[in-house]
Amino acid sequence: MSVLERLQGGLVVSCQPVDDGPMDDPRIVAAMAQAAVAGGASGLRIEGVENLRATRPRVDVPIIGIVKSDLPDSPVRITVTMDQARDLIAAGADIVAYDATPRPRTDARDDVLAAILAGGAVAMADCATEADARDALAAGARITGTTLSGYTAETARDDDAPDLDLIAAFRRLGGFVMAEGRLNTPAMAASAMAAGADAVTVGSALTRLEVMTGWFARAVRADR
Numbered sequence: 001m002s003v004l005e006r007l008q009g010g011l012v013v014s015c016q017p018v019d020d021g022p023m024d025d026p027r028i029v030a031a032m033a034q035a036a037v038a039g040g041a042s043g044l045r046i047e048g049v050e051n052l053r054a055t056r057p058r059v060d061v062p063i064i065g066i067v068k069s070d071l072p073d074s075p076v077r078i079t080v081t082m083d084q085a086r087d088l089i090a091a092g093a094d095i096v097a098y099d100a101t102p103r104p105r106t107d108a109r110d111d112v113l114a115a116i117l118a119g120g121a122v123a124m125a126d127c128a129t130e131a132d133a134r135d136a137l138a139a140g141a142r143i144t145g146t147t148l149s150g151y152t153a154e155t156a157r158d159d160d161a162p163d164l165d166l167i168a169a170f171r172r173l174g175g176f177v178m179a180e181g182r183l184n185t186p187a188m189a190a191s192a193m194a195a196g197a198d199a200v201t202v203g204s205a206l207t208r209l210e211v212m213t214g215w216f217a218r219a220v221r222a223d224r
């Protein structure tokens with residue numbers, strides 16, 4: 001079965017602990033990944049080459065690899081260089097996700113995509129808009145993700161609702177549609193599938209303990 005067939009209709013768990021928090025350790029990321037697979041995850045999204053190296057030998061499911069950078073003059077963070085893409089593939093990523101918005105960064109967006117394809121991995125375009133997805137599919141990406149909707153100047157929003165309309169728009173474009181971003185409950189994940197997603201990625205609600213705890217702590221305090 002191909003990587004996309006293995007992800008079709010399934011859940012991808014993004015194992016990204018809070019940066020520099022107590023869970024931010026490759027052994028813990030690998031353990032989270034194993035636990036996610038034990039719970040039924042069809043795939044994983046892993047940030048960072050060290051985390052990927054720790055996780056890859058422990059699981060058999062497809063892994064989407066990313067590297068997040070903090071560039072001095074750009075808000076673009078997700079797999080911004082060709083070298084990062086090559087390192088992720090060398091560490092065992094089946095799929096590499098990259099920032100597919102047109103925002104300026106060090107290496108050109110399509111050069112990063114070309115490095116992913118040259119390395120034999122599937123390219124996942126982390127998009128903010130329908131135009132991003134259309135460009136990415138034309139350039140050779142096979143997965144379009146709604147990952148960056150709500151996180152660019154053009155798409156910034158006040159609420160924390162998922163972008164179901166963008167999922168539906170991606171469905172109409174074709175390609176493999178990954179719903180990702182603020183899908184914080186099982187009901188929302190199901191809504192994403194109903195809107196046309198091929199698979200759903202969930203991160204914060206499953207693997208950022210500080211974030212989840214904050215939701216509950218605020219709810220409890222608000223009730224008093």
Ligand SMILES: CC(=O)N[C@H](C=O)[C@@H](O)[C@H](O)[C@H](O)COP(=O)(O)O
Nearest residue numbers: 014147151180181182183202203204
């Ligand atoms: C915008 C951005 O940088 N998104 C990142 C991409 O890898 C992660 O911080 C998210 O956790 C991931 O997309 C999953 O989304 P959510 O945590 O909402 O389930």
